Amino acid sequence: MQSGPLLSLIVPFYNAANYFAQLLHSIEVQLTEAIQVVLICDGATDGSLELAQRHIGTSAIPQSYLLLSQQNSGVSVARNQGIKHATGEYIGFIDADDLLLPGYISQLLSVIQQHKPDLIELGYKGFKETFDLTHAKPRYLHRNAGWLLKNKAITEVYKASRWFPWLRVYRRKMAPDFQFPAGIAFCEDLMSMPSLYEAAQHIYHLRLPLYGYRVHSASASFNVKVQHQQQLQSFFNEVQLKNSYPALPELLRHILLLHLAHLLYKLQLNNKNQQSFPDQLAQQLKTLIYQFWWSPHFSVRKKLNLAFAPFFFRWERIKSG
Template sequence: MYKLSVIIPIYKVENYIEECLNSVLIQLTPEVEVICINDGSPDESMNIVSSLISNCSNAIQNQFVLINQENKGLSAARNAGIKLAKGEYIAFLDSDDKLSDSFVQDVINTIKKKQPDLIDFNLFTSTNKTIFIYENPSDLSLKSLFKSGKWFACSRVYSKKLIGNELFINGIYYEDIGFVPKKYLKANNIEYLNKNLYWYRIRENSITNNVSEDSYNKSLCSFEKLIESYMDLYRVENNKLYYFLSFFIFYTKITYVCKNKNKTEAGVFVLKYKDLLRDKHKLNLSYFGCRVIFFLYFPKFYIFMYDFYLKLKRNKYFFKL
Protein backbone atom coordinates (compact mmCIF):
# COMPACT_ATOMS: atom_id res chain seq x y z
CA MET A 1 0.00 0.00 0.00
CA TYR A 2 1.20 3.51 -0.77
CA LYS A 3 1.81 5.96 2.03
CA LEU A 4 0.75 8.96 -0.06
CA SER A 5 -1.47 9.63 -3.05
CA VAL A 6 -0.92 12.93 -4.89
CA ILE A 7 -4.02 13.99 -6.84
CA ILE A 8 -3.54 16.35 -9.81
CA PRO A 9 -6.67 17.63 -11.60
CA ILE A 10 -5.79 18.77 -15.12
CA TYR A 11 -7.62 21.37 -17.19
CA LYS A 12 -6.20 23.89 -19.68
CA VAL A 13 -2.66 23.97 -18.24
CA GLU A 14 -0.50 23.10 -21.23
CA ASN A 15 1.87 25.96 -20.34
CA TYR A 16 2.38 24.77 -16.78
CA ILE A 17 1.82 21.01 -16.49
CA GLU A 18 5.36 19.93 -17.41
CA GLU A 19 6.87 22.08 -14.65
CA CYS A 20 4.24 20.80 -12.22
CA LEU A 21 4.82 17.14 -13.04
CA ASN A 22 8.59 17.44 -12.99
CA SER A 23 8.38 18.78 -9.43
CA VAL A 24 6.82 15.43 -8.51
CA LEU A 25 9.05 13.20 -10.63
CA ILE A 26 12.34 14.49 -9.20
CA GLN A 27 11.37 13.31 -5.71
CA LEU A 28 9.10 10.36 -6.40
CA THR A 29 9.67 7.37 -4.12
CA PRO A 30 8.01 3.90 -4.23
CA GLU A 31 5.75 4.98 -1.36
CA VAL A 32 3.95 7.58 -3.49
CA GLU A 33 1.35 7.21 -6.22
CA VAL A 34 0.28 10.04 -8.52
CA ILE A 35 -3.27 10.29 -9.86
CA CYS A 36 -3.76 12.62 -12.84
CA ILE A 37 -7.38 13.42 -13.61
CA ASN A 38 -7.96 14.87 -17.07
CA ASP A 39 -11.07 16.96 -16.49
CA GLY A 40 -11.99 17.16 -20.17
CA SER A 41 -9.11 19.48 -20.99
CA PRO A 42 -9.39 20.65 -24.62
CA ASP A 43 -5.70 21.55 -25.03
CA GLU A 44 -2.46 19.53 -25.12
CA SER A 45 -2.16 19.15 -21.34
CA MET A 46 -2.81 15.42 -21.19
CA ASN A 47 -0.59 14.67 -24.18
CA ILE A 48 2.25 16.41 -22.36
CA VAL A 49 1.57 14.29 -19.27
CA SER A 50 1.53 11.06 -21.27
CA SER A 51 4.75 11.98 -23.06
CA LEU A 52 6.58 12.78 -19.81
CA ILE A 53 5.51 9.57 -18.11
CA SER A 54 6.32 7.39 -21.14
CA ASN A 55 9.95 8.44 -20.82
CA CYS A 56 10.13 7.13 -17.24
CA SER A 57 11.04 3.64 -16.10
CA ASN A 58 8.33 0.98 -15.95
CA ALA A 59 8.42 1.12 -12.15
CA ILE A 60 7.67 4.84 -12.13
CA GLN A 61 5.04 4.50 -14.85
CA ASN A 62 3.25 1.98 -12.62
CA GLN A 63 3.03 4.60 -9.88
CA PHE A 64 0.90 6.83 -12.11
CA VAL A 65 -2.85 6.54 -12.64
CA LEU A 66 -4.19 8.51 -15.63
CA ILE A 67 -7.93 9.10 -15.76
CA ASN A 68 -9.99 10.85 -18.44
CA GLN A 69 -13.43 12.26 -17.67
CA GLU A 70 -15.72 14.85 -19.20
CA ASN A 71 -15.36 18.35 -17.80
CA LYS A 72 -17.07 18.44 -14.39
CA GLY A 73 -14.98 20.97 -12.51
CA LEU A 74 -12.23 20.92 -9.90
CA SER A 75 -14.31 19.39 -7.11
CA ALA A 76 -15.45 16.45 -9.22
CA ALA A 77 -11.89 15.82 -10.44
CA ARG A 78 -10.51 15.82 -6.90
CA ASN A 79 -13.36 13.58 -5.73
CA ALA A 80 -12.62 11.11 -8.52
CA GLY A 81 -9.00 11.02 -7.39
CA ILE A 82 -9.95 10.47 -3.74
CA LYS A 83 -12.11 7.50 -4.68
CA LEU A 84 -9.26 5.92 -6.66
CA ALA A 85 -6.50 6.68 -4.15
CA LYS A 86 -4.69 3.72 -2.61
CA GLY A 87 -2.52 5.80 -0.30
CA GLU A 88 -3.02 6.10 3.45
CA TYR A 89 -2.75 9.88 3.00
CA ILE A 90 -3.88 12.25 0.27
CA ALA A 91 -2.33 15.46 -1.08
CA PHE A 92 -3.76 17.80 -3.71
CA LEU A 93 -1.55 19.45 -6.31
CA ASP A 94 -3.09 21.97 -8.71
CA SER A 95 -1.65 21.49 -12.17
CA ASP A 96 -0.31 25.03 -12.51
CA ASP A 97 1.54 24.80 -9.18
CA LYS A 98 4.60 22.87 -7.95
CA LEU A 99 5.78 20.88 -4.96
CA SER A 100 8.89 22.02 -3.15
CA ASP A 101 11.92 19.76 -3.50
CA SER A 102 11.55 18.38 0.05
CA PHE A 103 7.77 17.87 -0.01
CA VAL A 104 7.75 14.07 -0.27
CA GLN A 105 10.56 13.53 2.23
CA ASP A 106 9.09 15.90 4.83
CA VAL A 107 5.56 14.54 4.47
CA ILE A 108 6.50 10.85 4.48
CA ASN A 109 8.77 11.32 7.50
CA THR A 110 5.94 13.05 9.38
CA ILE A 111 3.50 10.30 8.47
CA LYS A 112 5.86 7.58 9.72
CA LYS A 113 6.74 9.35 12.95
CA LYS A 114 3.40 10.87 13.94
CA GLN A 115 0.61 9.22 11.92
CA PRO A 116 -1.43 12.45 12.15
CA ASP A 117 -4.93 13.05 10.85
CA LEU A 118 -3.72 16.24 9.17
CA ILE A 119 -0.41 17.79 8.19
CA ASP A 120 -0.22 21.57 7.73
CA PHE A 121 2.48 23.52 5.90
CA ASN A 122 2.98 26.95 4.34
CA LEU A 123 2.76 28.03 0.72
CA PHE A 124 5.29 30.04 -1.23
CA THR A 125 3.65 32.12 -3.96
CA SER A 126 4.74 33.12 -7.44
CA THR A 127 4.93 36.68 -6.08
CA ASN A 128 7.70 35.57 -3.67
CA LYS A 129 5.57 35.74 -0.55
CA THR A 130 4.96 33.12 2.11
CA ILE A 131 1.37 32.35 3.04
CA PHE A 132 1.36 31.23 6.67
CA ILE A 133 -1.53 28.89 7.38
CA TYR A 134 -1.79 29.97 11.00
CA GLU A 135 -2.29 33.65 11.75
CA ASN A 136 0.70 33.39 14.05
CA PRO A 137 2.97 30.41 13.22
CA SER A 138 3.82 30.04 16.90
CA ASP A 139 0.12 29.76 17.85
CA LEU A 140 -1.21 26.44 16.59
CA SER A 141 -4.68 26.83 18.05
CA LEU A 142 -7.92 26.49 16.12
CA LYS A 143 -8.54 30.14 16.87
CA SER A 144 -5.34 31.18 15.07
CA LEU A 145 -6.20 28.90 12.15
CA PHE A 146 -9.78 30.09 11.78
CA LYS A 147 -8.80 33.73 12.17
CA SER A 148 -6.26 33.44 9.33
CA GLY A 149 -8.93 31.98 7.01
CA LYS A 150 -6.28 30.28 4.84
CA TRP A 151 -8.36 27.34 3.66
CA PHE A 152 -6.17 26.15 0.77
CA ALA A 153 -6.80 22.44 0.23
CA CYS A 154 -3.33 22.09 -1.29
CA SER A 155 -1.52 23.30 1.86
CA ARG A 156 -2.53 20.20 3.79
CA VAL A 157 -2.09 16.46 3.64
CA TYR A 158 -5.05 14.44 4.90
CA SER A 159 -5.37 10.90 6.17
CA LYS A 160 -7.78 9.02 3.96
CA LYS A 161 -9.68 7.91 7.07
CA LEU A 162 -10.27 11.55 8.01
CA ILE A 163 -11.69 12.36 4.57
CA GLY A 164 -13.95 9.31 4.60
CA ASN A 165 -17.02 9.85 2.43
CA GLU A 166 -17.17 13.62 3.02
CA LEU A 167 -15.84 14.96 -0.28
CA PHE A 168 -15.72 18.33 -2.06
CA ILE A 169 -19.03 19.97 -2.94
CA ASN A 170 -19.52 19.61 -6.69
CA GLY A 171 -20.36 22.46 -9.03
CA ILE A 172 -19.25 25.44 -6.92
CA TYR A 173 -16.39 27.92 -6.65
CA TYR A 174 -14.44 28.26 -3.38
CA GLU A 175 -14.73 24.52 -2.88
CA ASP A 176 -11.80 24.51 -0.44
CA ILE A 177 -13.73 26.38 2.24
CA GLY A 178 -16.49 23.79 2.00
CA PHE A 179 -13.99 20.98 2.58
CA VAL A 180 -10.99 21.95 4.68
CA PRO A 181 -12.56 23.43 7.88
CA LYS A 182 -14.67 20.32 8.39
CA LYS A 183 -11.52 18.21 8.53
CA TYR A 184 -10.04 20.34 11.31
CA LEU A 185 -13.17 20.02 13.41
CA LYS A 186 -12.94 16.23 13.14
CA ALA A 187 -9.16 15.76 13.39
CA ASN A 188 -7.64 14.57 16.65
CA ASN A 189 -3.97 14.81 15.71
CA ILE A 190 -2.67 17.72 13.61
CA GLU A 191 0.99 18.28 12.76
CA TYR A 192 2.27 21.62 11.52
CA LEU A 193 5.47 21.86 9.46
CA ASN A 194 6.55 25.49 9.47
CA LYS A 195 8.06 25.11 6.01
CA ASN A 196 7.20 26.29 2.51
CA LEU A 197 6.36 22.93 0.94
CA TYR A 198 4.17 24.12 -1.92
CA TRP A 199 4.65 26.70 -4.68
CA TYR A 200 1.36 28.43 -5.45
CA ARG A 201 0.90 30.23 -8.76
CA ILE A 202 -1.21 33.39 -8.66
CA ARG A 203 -2.81 33.86 -12.05
CA GLU A 204 -4.53 37.09 -13.06
CA ASN A 205 -6.69 35.23 -15.57
CA SER A 206 -8.08 32.70 -13.08
CA ILE A 207 -11.85 32.15 -12.93
CA THR A 208 -12.29 33.95 -9.63
CA ASN A 209 -10.26 36.94 -10.83
CA ASN A 210 -12.19 37.33 -14.08
CA VAL A 211 -15.77 38.26 -13.28
CA SER A 212 -18.20 37.71 -16.13
CA GLU A 213 -21.92 37.76 -15.50
CA ASP A 214 -21.96 33.94 -15.44
CA SER A 215 -19.05 33.65 -13.01
CA TYR A 216 -20.59 36.38 -10.82
CA ASN A 217 -23.87 34.46 -10.60
CA LYS A 218 -22.07 31.18 -9.94
CA SER A 219 -20.05 32.86 -7.19
CA LEU A 220 -23.26 34.04 -5.51
CA CYS A 221 -24.75 30.55 -5.73
CA SER A 222 -21.52 29.08 -4.36
CA PHE A 223 -21.52 31.44 -1.38
CA GLU A 224 -25.14 30.56 -0.63
CA LYS A 225 -24.50 26.81 -0.81
CA LEU A 226 -21.55 27.15 1.53
CA ILE A 227 -23.48 29.28 4.01
CA GLU A 228 -26.37 26.82 4.09
CA SER A 229 -23.99 23.85 4.33
CA TYR A 230 -22.36 25.19 7.47
CA MET A 231 -25.64 26.37 8.98
CA ASP A 232 -27.02 22.84 8.53
CA LEU A 233 -23.97 21.45 10.32
CA TYR A 234 -24.38 24.01 13.09
CA ARG A 235 -28.00 23.01 13.62
CA VAL A 236 -27.05 19.34 13.87
CA GLU A 237 -23.81 19.57 15.88
CA ASN A 238 -24.28 22.91 17.70
CA ASN A 239 -20.60 23.72 17.14
CA LYS A 240 -20.29 27.52 17.04
CA LEU A 241 -17.32 27.31 14.68
CA TYR A 242 -19.73 26.17 11.98
CA TYR A 243 -21.77 29.30 12.70
CA PHE A 244 -18.57 31.33 12.50
CA LEU A 245 -17.85 29.86 9.04
CA SER A 246 -21.36 30.71 7.82
CA PHE A 247 -20.97 34.29 8.93
CA PHE A 248 -17.46 34.68 7.54
CA ILE A 249 -18.62 33.39 4.12
CA PHE A 250 -21.53 35.81 4.32
CA TYR A 251 -19.14 38.71 5.00
CA THR A 252 -16.95 37.59 2.09
CA LYS A 253 -20.03 37.50 -0.15
CA ILE A 254 -21.01 41.05 0.80
CA THR A 255 -17.54 42.42 -0.03
CA TYR A 256 -17.58 40.45 -3.29
CA VAL A 257 -20.93 41.96 -4.31
CA CYS A 258 -19.70 45.46 -3.46
CA LYS A 259 -16.61 44.98 -5.62
CA ASN A 260 -18.37 43.48 -8.60
CA LYS A 261 -21.85 45.03 -8.51
CA ASN A 262 -22.94 47.80 -6.18
CA LYS A 263 -23.83 48.67 -2.60
CA THR A 264 -27.56 48.43 -3.30
CA GLU A 265 -27.34 44.76 -4.24
CA ALA A 266 -25.07 44.13 -1.25
CA GLY A 267 -27.77 45.65 0.96
CA VAL A 268 -30.30 43.20 -0.46
CA PHE A 269 -28.19 40.29 0.75
CA VAL A 270 -27.83 41.85 4.19
CA LEU A 271 -31.61 41.74 4.50
CA LYS A 272 -31.75 38.19 3.15
CA TYR A 273 -29.35 36.93 5.81
CA LYS A 274 -30.46 39.19 8.66
CA ASP A 275 -30.81 36.15 10.95
CA LEU A 276 -27.06 35.61 10.78
CA LEU A 277 -26.55 39.19 11.99
CA ARG A 278 -29.30 39.03 14.60
CA ASP A 279 -27.73 36.03 16.33
CA LYS A 280 -24.28 37.60 16.66
CA HIS A 281 -24.15 36.65 20.35
CA LYS A 282 -23.34 33.13 19.11
CA LEU A 283 -20.05 34.35 17.66
CA ASN A 284 -16.72 34.62 19.43
CA LEU A 285 -15.58 38.07 18.32
CA SER A 286 -11.94 37.31 19.11
CA TYR A 287 -11.88 35.17 15.96
CA PHE A 288 -12.56 38.24 13.79
CA GLY A 289 -10.56 41.23 12.68
CA CYS A 290 -11.77 44.80 13.28
CA ARG A 291 -13.37 45.21 9.84
CA VAL A 292 -15.53 42.10 10.23
CA ILE A 293 -16.62 43.13 13.73
CA PHE A 294 -17.57 46.59 12.41
CA PHE A 295 -19.64 44.94 9.67
CA LEU A 296 -21.28 42.67 12.23
CA TYR A 297 -22.67 45.62 14.22
CA PHE A 298 -23.11 48.22 11.47
CA PRO A 299 -23.63 46.29 8.20
CA LYS A 300 -25.31 49.04 6.17
CA PHE A 301 -22.83 51.69 7.23
CA TYR A 302 -19.98 49.29 6.54
CA ILE A 303 -21.28 48.74 2.99
CA PHE A 304 -21.54 52.50 2.47
CA MET A 305 -17.97 53.08 3.67
CA TYR A 306 -16.58 50.11 1.74
CA ASP A 307 -18.27 51.30 -1.44
CA PHE A 308 -16.81 54.77 -0.88
CA TYR A 309 -13.36 53.23 -0.37
CA LEU A 310 -13.65 51.24 -3.62
CA LYS A 311 -14.64 54.35 -5.59
CA LEU A 312 -11.63 56.25 -4.27
CA LYS A 313 -9.36 53.36 -5.11
CA ARG A 314 -10.69 52.99 -8.64
CA ASN A 315 -10.30 56.71 -9.24
CA LYS A 316 -6.74 56.62 -7.87
CA TYR A 317 -7.54 59.07 -5.10
CA PHE A 318 -6.89 56.39 -2.53
CA PHE A 319 -3.75 56.46 -0.45
CA LYS A 320 -2.64 54.38 2.52
CA LEU A 321 -2.47 56.14 5.83
Protein backbone atom coordinates in the same frame (compact mmCIF):
# COMPACT_ATOMS: atom_id res chain seq x y z
CA MET B 1 6.35 -3.85 5.13
CA GLN B 2 4.45 -1.21 3.14
CA SER B 3 2.60 -3.01 0.32
CA GLY B 4 1.31 0.11 -1.44
CA PRO B 5 1.98 3.85 -1.59
CA LEU B 6 2.03 5.82 1.64
CA LEU B 7 0.78 9.00 0.01
CA SER B 8 -1.48 9.60 -2.97
CA LEU B 9 -1.29 13.06 -4.53
CA ILE B 10 -4.46 14.08 -6.40
CA VAL B 11 -3.80 16.45 -9.33
CA PRO B 12 -6.81 17.56 -11.41
CA PHE B 13 -5.99 19.55 -14.53
CA TYR B 14 -7.94 21.52 -17.11
CA ASN B 15 -6.24 23.58 -19.84
CA ALA B 16 -3.17 24.01 -17.65
CA ALA B 17 -0.51 23.59 -20.35
CA ASN B 18 1.14 26.95 -19.62
CA TYR B 19 2.26 25.78 -16.17
CA PHE B 20 1.64 22.03 -16.04
CA ALA B 21 5.10 20.96 -17.21
CA GLN B 22 6.71 22.93 -14.37
CA LEU B 23 4.49 21.19 -11.82
CA LEU B 24 5.14 17.72 -13.25
CA HIS B 25 8.89 18.35 -13.17
CA SER B 26 8.69 19.49 -9.53
CA ILE B 27 6.94 16.21 -8.72
CA GLU B 28 9.27 14.01 -10.76
CA VAL B 29 12.49 15.25 -9.15
CA GLN B 30 11.13 14.28 -5.70
CA LEU B 31 9.21 11.14 -6.65
CA THR B 32 9.72 7.86 -4.80
CA GLU B 33 7.96 4.50 -4.93
CA ALA B 34 6.11 5.45 -1.74
CA ILE B 35 4.14 8.03 -3.73
CA GLN B 36 1.18 7.62 -6.07
CA VAL B 37 0.41 10.57 -8.36
CA VAL B 38 -3.19 10.53 -9.62
CA LEU B 39 -3.56 12.87 -12.60
CA ILE B 40 -7.16 13.63 -13.66
CA CYS B 41 -7.76 15.33 -16.99
CA ASP B 42 -11.01 17.27 -16.65
CA GLY B 43 -11.80 17.54 -20.36
CA ALA B 44 -8.74 19.61 -21.24
CA THR B 45 -8.52 20.80 -24.86
CA ASP B 46 -5.12 22.52 -24.86
CA GLY B 47 -2.75 19.57 -25.05
CA SER B 48 -2.46 19.10 -21.28
CA LEU B 49 -3.50 15.45 -21.56
CA GLU B 50 -0.83 14.72 -24.16
CA LEU B 51 1.72 16.56 -22.02
CA ALA B 52 0.84 14.32 -19.07
CA GLN B 53 1.13 11.21 -21.25
CA ARG B 54 4.57 12.23 -22.51
CA HIS B 55 5.71 13.03 -18.98
CA ILE B 56 4.71 9.60 -17.69
CA GLY B 57 6.42 7.98 -20.67
CA THR B 58 9.73 9.58 -19.75
CA SER B 59 9.41 9.21 -15.96
CA ALA B 60 12.00 7.25 -14.00
CA ILE B 61 9.10 5.66 -12.05
CA PRO B 62 6.16 5.56 -14.52
CA GLN B 63 4.30 3.05 -12.34
CA SER B 64 3.91 5.77 -9.70
CA TYR B 65 1.49 7.63 -11.97
CA LEU B 66 -2.18 6.94 -12.62
CA LEU B 67 -3.72 9.00 -15.43
CA LEU B 68 -7.50 9.36 -15.56
CA SER B 69 -9.66 11.30 -18.02
CA GLN B 70 -13.23 12.56 -17.77
CA GLN B 71 -15.58 14.93 -19.56
CA ASN B 72 -15.31 18.46 -18.21
CA SER B 73 -17.17 18.26 -14.90
CA GLY B 74 -15.30 20.68 -12.65
CA VAL B 75 -12.53 20.47 -10.10
CA SER B 76 -14.69 18.93 -7.35
CA VAL B 77 -15.74 15.95 -9.47
CA ALA B 78 -12.16 15.54 -10.71
CA ARG B 79 -10.77 15.49 -7.16
CA ASN B 80 -13.47 13.01 -6.13
CA GLN B 81 -12.43 10.72 -8.99
CA GLY B 82 -8.86 11.00 -7.77
CA ILE B 83 -9.85 10.08 -4.23
CA LYS B 84 -11.86 7.10 -5.53
CA HIS B 85 -8.85 5.69 -7.40
CA ALA B 86 -6.20 6.60 -4.84
CA THR B 87 -4.55 3.72 -2.99
CA GLY B 88 -2.32 5.61 -0.56
CA GLU B 89 -2.69 5.57 3.21
CA TYR B 90 -2.69 9.38 3.09
CA ILE B 91 -4.18 11.74 0.51
CA GLY B 92 -3.00 15.18 -0.55
CA PHE B 93 -4.09 17.63 -3.25
CA ILE B 94 -2.09 19.65 -5.78
CA ASP B 95 -3.30 22.29 -8.23
CA ALA B 96 -1.99 21.98 -11.78
CA ASP B 97 -0.59 25.53 -11.95
CA ASP B 98 1.36 25.32 -8.69
CA LEU B 99 4.71 23.79 -7.69
CA LEU B 100 6.08 21.40 -5.10
CA LEU B 101 8.95 23.11 -3.31
CA PRO B 102 12.10 21.17 -2.29
CA GLY B 103 11.49 18.72 0.52
CA TYR B 104 7.72 18.40 0.02
CA ILE B 105 7.67 14.65 -0.48
CA SER B 106 10.56 13.69 1.82
CA GLN B 107 9.26 15.80 4.72
CA LEU B 108 5.70 14.50 4.41
CA LEU B 109 6.86 10.89 4.20
CA SER B 110 9.04 11.41 7.27
CA VAL B 111 6.09 12.72 9.32
CA ILE B 112 3.81 9.95 8.08
CA GLN B 113 6.31 7.20 8.89
CA GLN B 114 7.33 8.57 12.29
CA HIS B 115 4.06 9.96 13.66
CA LYS B 116 1.04 8.82 11.59
CA PRO B 117 -1.15 11.85 12.41
CA ASP B 118 -4.73 12.20 11.19
CA LEU B 119 -4.01 15.53 9.54
CA ILE B 120 -0.76 17.16 8.45
CA GLU B 121 -0.64 20.90 7.76
CA LEU B 122 2.25 22.50 5.90
CA GLY B 123 3.62 25.90 4.92
CA TYR B 124 3.65 27.57 1.52
CA LYS B 125 4.92 30.48 -0.53
CA GLY B 126 2.85 32.55 -2.91
CA PHE B 127 4.39 33.51 -6.26
CA LYS B 128 3.64 34.77 -9.77
CA GLU B 129 6.84 33.66 -11.50
CA THR B 130 9.27 31.01 -10.28
CA PHE B 131 12.02 33.55 -9.64
CA ASP B 132 9.72 35.16 -7.04
CA LEU B 133 10.02 32.08 -4.83
CA THR B 134 13.54 32.93 -3.65
CA HIS B 135 12.37 36.02 -1.78
CA ALA B 136 8.73 35.06 -1.14
CA LYS B 137 7.66 35.09 2.50
CA PRO B 138 6.75 31.65 3.94
CA ARG B 139 3.21 31.46 5.29
CA TYR B 140 1.92 29.13 7.98
CA LEU B 141 -1.34 28.33 9.73
CA HIS B 142 0.27 28.16 13.18
CA ARG B 143 3.24 29.55 15.06
CA ASN B 144 4.22 26.22 16.58
CA ALA B 145 5.61 23.20 14.76
CA GLY B 146 4.87 19.56 15.54
CA TRP B 147 1.87 18.22 17.44
CA LEU B 148 -0.93 20.72 18.05
CA LEU B 149 -3.70 20.91 20.63
CA LYS B 150 -6.79 20.13 18.57
CA ASN B 151 -9.18 22.83 19.82
CA LYS B 152 -6.58 25.59 19.64
CA ALA B 153 -5.35 24.49 16.23
CA ILE B 154 -8.84 24.30 14.75
CA THR B 155 -9.77 27.75 16.08
CA GLU B 156 -6.62 29.16 14.46
CA VAL B 157 -7.52 27.54 11.14
CA TYR B 158 -11.06 28.96 11.21
CA LYS B 159 -9.70 32.38 12.15
CA ALA B 160 -7.17 32.32 9.29
CA SER B 161 -9.85 31.01 6.88
CA ARG B 162 -7.30 29.35 4.61
CA TRP B 163 -9.05 26.26 3.35
CA PHE B 164 -6.85 25.45 0.34
CA PRO B 165 -6.95 21.65 -0.11
CA TRP B 166 -3.20 21.59 -0.86
CA LEU B 167 -2.43 23.08 2.56
CA ARG B 168 -3.04 19.78 4.33
CA VAL B 169 -2.72 16.00 3.89
CA TYR B 170 -5.17 13.66 5.58
CA ARG B 171 -5.23 10.03 6.63
CA ARG B 172 -7.76 8.16 4.49
CA LYS B 173 -9.07 5.97 7.35
CA MET B 174 -9.90 9.11 9.33
CA ALA B 175 -12.42 10.30 6.70
CA PRO B 176 -13.13 7.40 4.28
CA ASP B 177 -16.20 9.14 2.82
CA PHE B 178 -14.64 12.58 2.33
CA GLN B 179 -15.76 14.26 -0.90
CA PHE B 180 -15.86 17.70 -2.48
CA PRO B 181 -19.32 19.11 -3.36
CA ALA B 182 -20.05 18.25 -7.01
CA GLY B 183 -21.00 21.15 -9.24
CA ILE B 184 -19.24 23.73 -7.06
CA ALA B 185 -16.34 25.57 -8.72
CA PHE B 186 -15.76 28.39 -6.21
CA CYS B 187 -15.06 27.93 -2.49
CA GLU B 188 -15.53 24.17 -2.80
CA ASP B 189 -12.66 23.89 -0.34
CA LEU B 190 -14.41 26.04 2.27
CA MET B 191 -17.50 23.86 1.87
CA SER B 192 -15.60 20.60 2.45
CA MET B 193 -12.33 21.02 4.36
CA PRO B 194 -13.95 21.74 7.75
CA SER B 195 -15.24 18.15 7.78
CA LEU B 196 -11.64 16.90 7.95
CA TYR B 197 -11.09 18.94 11.09
CA GLU B 198 -14.27 17.55 12.62
CA ALA B 199 -12.90 14.04 12.07
CA ALA B 200 -9.27 14.66 13.05
CA GLN B 201 -8.01 13.83 16.54
CA HIS B 202 -4.26 14.23 16.00
CA ILE B 203 -2.98 17.22 14.01
CA TYR B 204 0.66 17.77 13.09
CA HIS B 205 2.05 21.07 11.76
CA LEU B 206 4.96 20.68 9.38
CA ARG B 207 6.20 24.27 9.67
CA LEU B 208 8.20 24.42 6.46
CA PRO B 209 7.39 26.18 3.15
CA LEU B 210 6.86 23.09 1.00
CA TYR B 211 4.26 24.24 -1.51
CA GLY B 212 4.35 26.99 -4.13
CA TYR B 213 0.96 28.66 -4.72
CA ARG B 214 0.82 30.50 -8.04
CA VAL B 215 -1.29 33.66 -8.06
CA HIS B 216 -2.50 34.72 -11.51
CA SER B 217 -5.54 36.24 -13.17
CA ALA B 218 -6.76 32.92 -14.62
CA SER B 219 -7.31 31.33 -11.20
CA ALA B 220 -10.84 30.75 -9.90
CA SER B 221 -10.42 33.46 -7.26
CA PHE B 222 -10.38 36.11 -10.02
CA ASN B 223 -13.21 34.66 -12.12
CA VAL B 224 -16.29 34.51 -9.93
CA LYS B 225 -19.58 34.11 -11.79
CA VAL B 226 -23.06 35.02 -10.56
CA GLN B 227 -23.83 31.30 -10.25
CA HIS B 228 -20.88 30.89 -7.88
CA GLN B 229 -22.07 33.79 -5.72
CA GLN B 230 -25.50 32.19 -5.50
CA GLN B 231 -23.95 28.87 -4.44
CA LEU B 232 -21.93 30.64 -1.76
CA GLN B 233 -25.03 32.48 -0.54
CA SER B 234 -26.88 29.15 -0.29
CA PHE B 235 -24.03 27.63 1.71
CA PHE B 236 -24.00 30.68 4.01
CA ASN B 237 -27.73 30.19 4.65
CA GLU B 238 -27.27 26.48 5.32
CA VAL B 239 -24.48 27.13 7.84
CA GLN B 240 -26.61 29.80 9.54
CA LEU B 241 -29.57 27.39 9.80
CA LYS B 242 -27.22 24.64 11.04
CA ASN B 243 -28.16 22.38 8.15
CA SER B 244 -24.47 22.35 7.16
CA TYR B 245 -22.05 21.16 9.84
CA PRO B 246 -24.79 20.68 12.48
CA ALA B 247 -22.25 19.45 15.06
CA LEU B 248 -19.95 22.47 14.63
CA PRO B 249 -19.25 24.27 17.96
CA GLU B 250 -20.95 27.66 18.11
CA LEU B 251 -17.69 29.62 18.30
CA LEU B 252 -16.44 28.03 15.08
CA ARG B 253 -19.82 28.55 13.42
CA HIS B 254 -19.66 32.25 14.30
CA ILE B 255 -16.17 32.58 12.83
CA LEU B 256 -17.15 30.68 9.68
CA LEU B 257 -20.27 32.81 9.18
CA LEU B 258 -18.33 36.04 9.60
CA HIS B 259 -15.75 35.01 7.00
CA LEU B 260 -18.48 33.87 4.61
CA ALA B 261 -20.31 37.16 5.10
CA HIS B 262 -17.18 39.18 4.35
CA LEU B 263 -16.51 37.10 1.24
CA LEU B 264 -20.07 37.77 0.02
CA TYR B 265 -19.49 41.47 0.67
CA LYS B 266 -16.20 41.45 -1.28
CA LEU B 267 -17.83 39.67 -4.21
CA GLN B 268 -20.40 42.45 -4.44
CA LEU B 269 -17.63 45.05 -4.39
CA ASN B 270 -15.67 43.26 -7.09
CA ASN B 271 -18.68 42.99 -9.39
CA LYS B 272 -18.36 46.18 -11.46
CA ASN B 273 -21.79 45.60 -13.02
CA GLN B 274 -23.42 45.81 -9.61
CA GLN B 275 -24.88 49.31 -9.19
CA SER B 276 -26.19 49.05 -5.62
CA PHE B 277 -25.71 46.72 -2.69
CA PRO B 278 -28.61 44.20 -2.40
CA ASP B 279 -30.99 45.25 0.39
CA GLN B 280 -31.69 41.68 1.55
CA LEU B 281 -27.98 40.84 1.83
CA ALA B 282 -27.29 44.16 3.61
CA GLN B 283 -29.89 43.34 6.25
CA GLN B 284 -28.58 39.81 6.62
CA LEU B 285 -25.02 41.06 7.18
CA LYS B 286 -26.12 43.74 9.64
CA THR B 287 -28.10 41.20 11.69
CA LEU B 288 -25.10 38.87 11.76
CA ILE B 289 -22.74 41.60 12.98
CA TYR B 290 -25.13 42.73 15.70
CA GLN B 291 -25.29 39.12 16.87
CA PHE B 292 -21.52 38.52 16.84
CA TRP B 293 -20.06 42.00 17.31
CA TRP B 294 -18.05 40.94 20.35
CA SER B 295 -16.38 37.99 18.62
CA PRO B 296 -12.61 38.41 19.23
CA HIS B 297 -11.69 36.40 16.12
CA PHE B 298 -12.72 38.94 13.48
CA SER B 299 -11.30 42.40 12.84
CA VAL B 300 -13.23 45.55 13.74
CA ARG B 301 -12.65 46.92 10.24
CA LYS B 302 -14.36 43.93 8.65
CA LYS B 303 -17.21 44.12 11.16
CA LEU B 304 -17.79 47.76 10.23
CA ASN B 305 -17.70 46.84 6.52
CA LEU B 306 -20.47 44.31 7.09
CA ALA B 307 -22.56 46.47 9.43
CA PHE B 308 -22.55 49.39 6.95
CA ALA B 309 -22.14 47.46 3.69
CA PRO B 310 -24.32 49.78 1.51
CA PHE B 311 -22.37 52.86 2.64
CA PHE B 312 -18.96 51.31 1.93
CA PHE B 313 -20.26 49.93 -1.37
CA ARG B 314 -21.32 53.43 -2.49
CA TRP B 315 -18.02 54.88 -1.27
CA GLU B 316 -16.05 52.33 -3.31
CA ARG B 317 -18.12 53.09 -6.40
CA ILE B 318 -17.55 56.85 -6.01
CA LYS B 319 -13.84 56.31 -5.41
CA SER B 320 -13.40 54.07 -8.46
CA GLY B 321 -15.57 56.32 -10.65
